[in-house]
Amino acid sequence: MNFPGAVILWIALALLAVGLGFAAAHVIQGLRFSHGDRRILVATLAYIVAVTVIVGLSMILTMRVDWSRDVIIGGDEQPVTQQINDL
Amino acid sequence: MTEPYSFPGQQPDEKIVLVLHRHWLPFVGEVFRLTMLAAIPAVLLWAGLKLAERSIDQTGVGFAAIVFGFALYYLLLVTILYGFWLDYYLDVFVVTNKRLVDIEQRGLLSRTIAEQPLYRIQDVTSEVNGMLAHLFRYGNVYVQSAGEKVRFYFEQVSHPELVVRTILSMTDASVSEARAKHKIVDPRTGVSV
Numbered sequence: 266m267n268f269p270g271a272v273i274l275w276i277a278l279a280l281l282a283v284g285l286g287f288a289a290a291h292v293i294q295g296l297r298f299s300h301g302d303r304r305i306l307v308a309t310l311a312y313i314v315a316v317t318v319i320v321g322l323s324m325i326l327t328m329r330v331d332w333s334r335d336v337i338i339g340g341d342e343q344p345v346t347q348q349i350n351d352l
Numbered sequence: 353m354t355e356p357y358s359f360p361g362q363q364p365d366e367k368i369v370l371v372l373h374r375h376w377l378p379f380v381g382e383v384f385r386l387t388m389l390a391a392i393p394a395v396l397l398w399a400g401l402k403l404a405e406r407s408i409d410q411t412g413v414g415f416a417a418i419v420f421g422f423a424l425y426y427l428l429l430v431t432i433l434y435g436f437w438l439d440y441y442l443d444v445f446v447v448t449n450k451r452l453v454d455i456e457q458r459g460l461l462s463r464t465i466a467e468q469p470l471y472r473i474q475d476v477t478s479e480v481n482g483m484l485a486h487l488f489r490y491g492n493v494y495v496q497s498a499g500e501k502v503r504f505y506f507e508q509v510s511h512p513e514l515v516v517r518t519i520l521s522m523t524d525a526s527v528s529e530a531r532a533k534h535k536i537v538d539p540r541t542g543v544s545v
Binding site: 273277280284287288304305308309312315316319320322323326327329330331 | 423
């Protein structure tokens, strides 16, 4: 994995962390609100699962991307890696 | 699950008479709207590819951009749905034998709790607006108290007329109890009121 792919994954992970943070805060708030109410816990878990699935799917789908292939210097049709090798 | 209901600030001798959540229909409407919003970009992408007679190259950077855009969009929608649900579920109106409590969730991480003692209530009004509200029997309940400009406002609760009757009967009981306890006497006539 190279730089752009890593950046996307880092952003996705940061989003996941933010989502989980909100969810955890709400679990605590919700359980304090009405002791023993499991519906809040279930909804929060569903939210965490949904966020994880979306981020996980996007990660899996972008793993096959060849990041170096479409980056062109000066309109040349050759990829950067090819150009560097040709130097 | 039949665990006893509780709310923040409940007194030990306080009995809960009614716990009112907002009616489910407006929430279902929001879910339907979000479902439509979720379907639109996927359908547009599929139709665009069909019309252009092209398929997406799954190893290109453009594909990564599309996936990333979709992921952001759906994360946003899921978070909005979660926020709607919390707002719907954590907005609670509680009628106890002593007071009315309005617990309102504001945004994701803040909450307002307002309360009104029953003996201060002067007027309770129900309001049902619209065809769906009539069909599914939900509406608003307004509670006017002595000396207060801002009315208590129970939004989109089921059977508002029943709620009004319950609050009024609880108020009568509370006032009678207060009179019996303190023996309030009219200073002009000397008669208990």
